[in-house]
Amino acid sequence: MTEVPVALLLVLAVVGVILAGALGAGEAAVMRVTRAAVTEAAAEAEAGTSGSGGGPAGPLPPRVVRVRRVQALTEDPPHTAAALAFLRVVAEMLAAACVTLLVSAWLDDWWQALLGALLFVVLVALVFARVAPRALGRQHPVRVLLTLSGVLTPAVLLTGWLVRFRGAKDDADGPHERELQDMVDRVNESEIIEEEEREMIRSVFELGDTLTREVMVPRTDMITTPASTPLSKALALFLRSGFSRLPVTGTSVDDLVGVVYFKDVVKVVHGSPEAASRRVADVARPAIFVPESKPVDDLLREMQASASHIAMVVDEYGGVAGLVTIEDALEEIVGELTDEHDRSGPEVEDLGDGTFRVPARLPLDELGELFDLDIEDDDVDTVGGLLSKALGKVPLPGSTAEAQGVHMTGERVEGRRKQLATVLVRAVSTEVPDHPEAPSGTETDRRERAEPRDRGSRDRQTTPERAERAGRTSDSPRRAGESNEREAHR
Numbered sequence: 001m002t003e004v005p006v007a008l009l010l011v012l013a014v015v016g017v018i019l020a021g022a023l024g025a026g027e028a029a030v031m032r033v034t035r036a037a038v039t040e041a042a043a044e045a046e047a048g049t050s051g052s053g054g055g056p057a058g059p060l061p062p063r064v065v066r067v068r069r070v071q072a073l074t075e076d077p078p079h080t081a082a083a084l085a086f087l088r089v090v091a092e093m094l095a096a097a098c099v100t101l102l103v104s105a106w107l108d109d110w111w112q113a114l115l116g117a118l119l120f121v122v123l124v125a126l127v128f129a130r131v132a133p134r135a136l137g138r139q140h141p142v143r144v145l146l147t148l149s150g151v152l153t154p155a156v157l158l159t160g161w162l163v164r165f166r167g168a169k170d171d172a173d174g175p176h177e178r179e180l181q182d183m184v185d186r187v188n189e190s191e192i193i194e195e196e197e198r199e200m201i202r203s204v205f206e207l208g209d210t211l212t213r214e215v216m217v218p219r220t221d222m223i224t225t226p227a228s229t230p231l232s233k234a235l236a237l238f239l240r241s242g243f244s245r246l247p248v249t250g251t252s253v254d255d256l257v258g259v260v261y262f263k264d265v266v267k268v269v270h271g272s273p274e275a276a277s278r279r280v281a282d283v284a285r286p287a288i289f290v291p292e293s294k295p296v297d298d299l300l301r302e303m304q305a306s307a308s309h310i311a312m313v314v315d316e317y318g319g320v321a322g323l324v325t326i327e328d329a330l331e332e333i334v335g336e337l338t339d340e341h342d343r344s345g346p347e348v349e350d351l352g353d354g355t356f357r358v359p360a361r362l363p364l365d366e367l368g369e370l371f372d373l374d375i376e377d378d379d380v381d382t383v384g385g386l387l388s389k390a391l392g393k394v395p396l397p398g399s400t401a402e403a404q405g406v407h408m409t410g411e412r413v414e415g416r417r418k419q420l421a422t423v424l425v426r427a428v429s430t431e432v433p434d435h436p437e438a439p440s441g442t443e444t445d446r447r448e449r450a451e452p453r454d455r456g457s458r459d460r461q462t463t464p465e466r467a468e469r470a471g472r473t474s475d476s477p478r479r480a481g482e483s484n485e486r487e488a489h490r
Contacts, residue, residue, distance in 0.1 A: 010098070067146065084152065207333065217323050231276050248284040288306060310324070364383070
């Protein structure tokens, strides 16, 4: 057997460990460093060069050369990291192979040689070539890159073409949104950021999936003013409502003239008291229209670009579906924003036994959080809308339906239009009755069991006048609705 070159193998093993450590530190530093830090280091190097009085024709200072190498390395961090990782693995394999040959030459038994090589890989290669260098690269990325730029640059030039050949170009897009969200969750588990901050970051990711119609003020809740309203009355409406911007309408809500601002009205009336009789349309500003299917992140950018705090939302037919403010968009990120003019609406109330009283306009995602369900519907956004869709008609007090694993019961209406205000919800029970009704029995038992059904049939055959007086049956919604409409007109 040929004599083993102990000295050469020992030198190659040491060089392999050192090279693997340097490449590991550079790989971690490239993925951790920011462009702002590299730009700051370049500015400091350029300032030092100009301060020393060096001419442009002379050689560049070593620090400037190193900074420019770092800038080249950080132009495409994923590609650079992949190239360094490839060469690092080669260096680690070289060191492990050399140590294995050395140990096998010194020890006779194969298991002793295997154990010795394994101990070297675990204690030396992992600690000095992976753990410690990576930690150093993450803690001081700019300093590590400046120090190792002379080694990292030729390493990337040597193996960069291999990385491109094996298809690592796909990694240049960076981490996907799902990976970034998982990263935020891991950071939150380590208590580096608070729960509120984590929710805010996740809200930013979800902003592109939220549509404008999910955050807008619906048309039925809009407070508008006719175009012919005098400025004095418009000023009083501003003070009563607490709003600083109001839509101005023509013959109908769909005939939108513009948006009037409280500060514009005050400026005109204060400068000339006799101008209080002018029409509000004279000081209205042009309105911005956005489709209800527009993502909220695009909406926020558009409102920032146009310096507008309010926009009118239109449906697919061109009719006004509602309005949205920049506050509505920001609330999707930072949570509910309230001021002294905001009116607190009905909150979710726990009635016990798994039943909740919720507002009819509670969003479906919040309804799902109550029962740990994933409730999504492309047609409706609120509990009231889900109940109406399940019924196929306008819900009334006492109307019940089941949808998306939730049992809903209309409870209370309010306003002139008798709109549903609150709904009782509970999770649909899937339990089987402990004592199912037996089909057998005497004639008397069967008659007693059938008697409630007969009474129910007689109840369903009551006259419409009796049903209207009761106000609770769901089989005469048309007459109940007509009664409500007559009351509204009176």
